[in-house]
Amino acid sequence: MSTGLIIAIVIVAAVVVVAAVLAMRSRNKGPGGLKRRFGPEYERTVAEHGGDTKAAERELAERLERHGDLHERPLEPAERERYAARWTTAQEHFVDSPRESVTEIDRLLAEVAAARGFPAGAEYEDQVAALSVHHADHVDGYRRVHRAAVAPVGGAPQTQAGTEEMRRAMIEARSLFEDLVTSSTGEHGRHRAGVGADTGGHMPWSADRSRPKES
Incomplete structure (x- = not known):
C-alpha cells in the first residue's frame, strides 16, 4: 500500500470521527437532546x-459546552472504602x-466530586453545574443537602432546615454519592451500580429506620 493511500485513509477516518462527534454534540444541544440528556434536571431548570x-x-446548553468534555477519574478501591x-x-x-451530619455529607460530596475530576467544592455553583451534566438524575440531592447545611441556625422559621427535611435531603443525596463512589469513567447517573459490592457493604441509609423527632 502506497504512502499516499495510507495518508488518504487516515484523513478520511479523521473526518468521519470529527463528523460523528459534531453530530453527537448537535443532538445533545437540540431541544430533544437536552431533555434526554438532563432528564429531571431539564424540568427543574425550566421551572x-x-x-x-x-x-x-x-x-443547559452552556453547561454542556463548559463541562461536557469532562472525564471522570475512577476512584481507587481504598478511596471508595474511605x-x-x-x-x-x-x-x-x-x-x-442532624445538622453536623448534613454538614459532613455536604463536605463529603464536594470532596468526592473533586476527587473524580469535577471543579473543587469551593466553587460550589460550578461544581453543581458540572455534576448536572454528568449525573443529572441525582444532582438535586446535593443541592438539598447543601441548602440544609448552610441554612442559618436560629433564623426565621422559613430559613431553617427541620430534622425531617435534613433526613430527606441526605436520602436523596445518597444516590449521587453512590454514583460518584461506584461509577467508572464515562458512566452517568442513569447507569449506576450498587455501592455495597464495591465498598464492602459499608453503605447506607435505611429509609425504614425510625425517624428522629422533628426539631
Whole structure:
C-alpha cells in the first residue's frame, strides 16, 4: 500500500470521527437532546426560569459546552472504602446531631466530586453545574443537602432546615454519592451500580429506620 493511500485513509477516518462527534454534540444541544440528556434536571431548570423553555435550554446548553468534555477519574478501591466509611459515620450520628451530619455529607460530596475530576467544592455553583451534566438524575440531592447545611441556625422559621427535611435531603443525596463512589469513567447517573459490592457493604441509609423527632 502506497504512502499516499495510507495518508488518504487516515484523513478520511479523521473526518468521519470529527463528523460523528459534531453530530453527537448537535443532538445533545437540540431541544430533544437536552431533555434526554438532563432528564429531571431539564424540568427543574425550566421551572427555575418560570417556564421559559428557551432560557432554560440556553443555560443547559452552556453547561454542556463548559463541562461536557469532562472525564471522570475512577476512584481507587481504598478511596471508595474511605469515602463510604465517612458516609456511614455521618449517617450513624444523624439522630444525635442532624445538622453536623448534613454538614459532613455536604463536605463529603464536594470532596468526592473533586476527587473524580469535577471543579473543587469551593466553587460550589460550578461544581453543581458540572455534576448536572454528568449525573443529572441525582444532582438535586446535593443541592438539598447543601441548602440544609448552610441554612442559618436560629433564623426565621422559613430559613431553617427541620430534622425531617435534613433526613430527606441526605436520602436523596445518597444516590449521587453512590454514583460518584461506584461509577467508572464515562458512566452517568442513569447507569449506576450498587455501592455495597464495591465498598464492602459499608453503605447506607435505611429509609425504614425510625425517624428522629422533628426539631
